[in-house]
Amino acid sequence: MLQAVDTMQILIVDDDVAIRRILAAMLQKWDFDVIQANDGEEAWQLLQHQPVSFILSDWMMPQLNGIELCRRLRAAGLPYYIYFILLTGKDQSDDLIMALEAGADDFLTKPVNAKELRVRIKAGERVLHLEKALLAKNQALQQANRELAASQQRIQRDLQAAASIQQHLLPGSPQTGLPVGLAWAFLPAEELAGDIFNFYPLDERHLGFYLIDVSGHGVPAAMLSVHLARILSPESRPDSLVRLPKNPLHTKQHTASMGFFNLGRQKRTGPAIRMESFRSPVEVVTRLNGNFQADDRNMMYFTMIYGIIDTRSGQGSLCQAGHPYPLLCRSDGSIESLGEGGFPVGLVAEADYEAVDFQLRPGDRLLLYSDGVTECVSPENLPFGTDRLGQSLCDARQSSLQDAMEQIKNALVAWSPRSSGKISFSDDVSLLAIELSAES
Amino acid sequence: MDYVVYLEPSDKIVMARVELKYLTADVAHQIFAEILQAARGTQALAIDLATVDFIDSTAIGELVFLGKKLRNGGIACTIAGLKPHLMGLVRMMRLETIMHFSEDADAGIKGLVNKLKIEMPNS
Numbered sequence: 001m002l003q004a005v006d007t008m009q010i011l012i013v014d015d016d017v018a019i020r021r022i023l024a025a026m027l028q029k030w031d032f033d034v035i036q037a038n039d040g041e042e043a044w045q046l047l048q049h050q051p052v053s054f055i056l057s058d059w060m061m062p063q064l065n066g067i068e069l070c071r072r073l074r075a076a077g078l079p080y081y082i083y084f085i086l087l088t089g090k091d092q093s094d095d096l097i098m099a100l101e102a103g104a105d106d107f108l109t110k111p112v113n114a115k116e117l118r119v120r121i122k123a124g125e126r127v128l129h130l131e132k133a134l135l136a137k138n139q140a141l142q143q144a145n146r147e148l149a150a151s152q153q154r155i156q157r158d159l160q161a162a163a164s165i166q167q168h169l170l171p172g173s174p175q176t177g178l179p180v181g182l183a184w185a186f187l188p189a190e191e192l193a194g195d196i197f198n199f200y201p202l203d204e205r206h207l208g209f210y211l212i213d214v215s216g217h218g219v220p221a222a223m224l225s226v227h228l229a230r231i232l233s234p235e236s237r238p239d240s241l242v243r244l245p246k247n248p249l250h251t252k253q254h255t256a257s258m259g260f261f262n263l264g265r266q267k268r269t270g271p272a273i274r275m276e277s278f279r280s281p282v283e284v285v286t287r288l289n290g291n292f293q294a295d296d297r298n299m300m301y302f303t304m305i306y307g308i309i310d311t312r313s314g315q316g317s318l319c320q321a322g323h324p325y326p327l328l329c330r331s332d333g334s335i336e337s338l339g340e341g342g343f344p345v346g347l348v349a350e351a352d353y354e355a356v357d358f359q360l361r362p363g364d365r366l367l368l369y370s371d372g373v374t375e376c377v378s379p380e381n382l383p384f385g386t387d388r389l390g391q392s393l394c395d396a397r398q399s400s401l402q403d404a405m406e407q408i409k410n411a412l413v414a415w416s417p418r419s420s421g422k423i424s425f426s427d428d429v430s431l432l433a434i435e436l437s438a439e440s
Numbered sequence: 441m442d443y444v445v446y447l448e449p450s451d452k453i454v455m456a457r458v459e460l461k462y463l464t465a466d467v468a469h470q471i472f473a474e475i476l477q478a479a480r481g482t483q484a485l486a487i488d489l490a491t492v493d494f495i496d497s498t499a500i501g502e503l504v505f506l507g508k509k510l511r512n513g514g515i516a517c518t519i520a521g522l523k524p525h526l527m528g529l530v531r532m533m534r535l536e537t538i539m540h541f542s543e544d545a546d547a548g549i550k551g552l553v554n555k556l557k558i559e560m561p562n563s
Contacts, residue, residue: 215497299501322533341532347504348538
């Protein structure tokens with residue numbers, strides 16, 4: 001280790017004992033701690049077990065001369081700096097150049113002038129001072145870097161765990177027990193996503209489904225999306241928005257008067273659909289809007305589609321809350337866009353929402369998607385767009401629903417730019433497709 | 441992200457021209473705070489967003505909140521010059537029912553002048 005500067009140790013290397021004694025006397029008079037070596041080889045051996053940060057060395061010596069000692073020290077890559085002054089009778093500029101190129105810091109011609117030696121040692125001390133301070137700063141920086149790296153690893157682990165939890169909230173299987181085909185694709189822009197979607201049977205014939213896009217990205221958006229997935233789950237829980245609480249007051253007449261789920265506008269000819277156990281899409285979205293209002297500190301809101309399909313009749317109803325218009329690809333290849341817009345949830349407290357009714361026939365495909373799909377831009381900055389999405393949906397109608405989603409996903413991947421060879425989406429990409437089975 | 445807000449204040453109307461392509465979460469809060477500050481004490485504000493190509497969801501939220509603050513402060517506001525695809529987004533979110541949008545800055549200013557029955561700025 002480096003010696004304290006006020007008792008700095010200096011190694012004198014010279015094969016001339018008389019010169020060593022003169023130099024040692026001078027240095028000790030200046031309060032330096034002196035050690036001596038007879039030649040370069042002896043100095044090298046001594047340095048192996050006694051680190052010294054200052055050397056005064058003669059040039060011409062037997063075995064290992066001063067220049068070679070200096071070269072060997074510099075090549076050794078020691079963890080501390082050694083200030084090296086070469087003493088010599090040589091005084092040609094070529095000699096000076098050779099000494100400096102060998103790694104010497106300074107060059108003194110013999111006979112050594114005491115005053116000159118003193119100031120040169122002072123200059124060396126200043127360099128060693130700076131080196132020591134730099135070393136301390138480097139060590140502090142390295143420690144800070146280690147702590148940052150450890151912290152980064154912890155955050156990364158937490159993010160991966162959170163992403164895994166979020167993935168588990170996405171659909172696990174397309175099987176619902178209802179005569180309906182389901183397929184989806186999900187490409188988050190970061191570890192954690194603001195998009196979330198799901199579907200579930202509400203009873204023996206009704207399918208509930210939603211796709212949500214929370215504003216912003218990262219942890220806050222993901223936390224809200226996870227919370228929304230919980231309160232939109234179909235389990236009968238007190239905080240479920242989807243199910244009606246089990247209450248004898250909720251008779252069919254009561255729910256009708258509350259504006260609950262009412263498929264279609266024309267007079268129904270078939271048997272009445274029992275809907276006492278779940279809320280209409282409009283009521284679900286309206287209640288969400290009542291529960292979540294963004295404020296100045298928390299600019300968080302979300303767009304969503306929530307819908308219900310009667311899988312026997314194919315009648316469906318959905319509520320569009322600021323979310324991109326769902327696309328309906330008919331079995332003949334025509335494309336329809338559903339809805340006329342609606343307020344996002346959380347931006348306008350007094351928002352009114354509307355039901356969008358639709359009719360699915362076997363072979364028709366309903367596609368919900370986040371704006372990350374249509375706003376996915378090419379390297380030329382062209383958005384993928386709704387028209388291209390509709391065309392992709394239509395082009396894939398002969399494929400299975402799952403293959404159709406894969407084809408659209410692949411089209412998006414091909415469309416998007418790459419950053420360092422990796423596909424880069426600036427926003428989460430979510431697709432959820434629903435198809436009525438032929439036997440329904 | 442670089443942006444420029446040109447403010448042309450008069451005692452009745454402030455015209456704010458925002459020059460940037462991507463109005464996103466990084467800058468929206470700062471931009472709208474500057475505009476709100478400039479609009480205090482006046483009767484009307486026109487925000488020209490003609491150069492904007494993309495607005496992200498957070499910036500839309502910020503815009504809606506700016507509209508609420510202006511309404512609460514009794515300041516009439518119009519958003520001018522939004523490109524057609526951004527007006528499509530506005531309609532999808534029904535924002536045209538709670539905020540006023542104009543085809544361009546001139547139309548926006550004229551609309552405010554007529555609405556408030558005040559003199560044209562610099563006239």
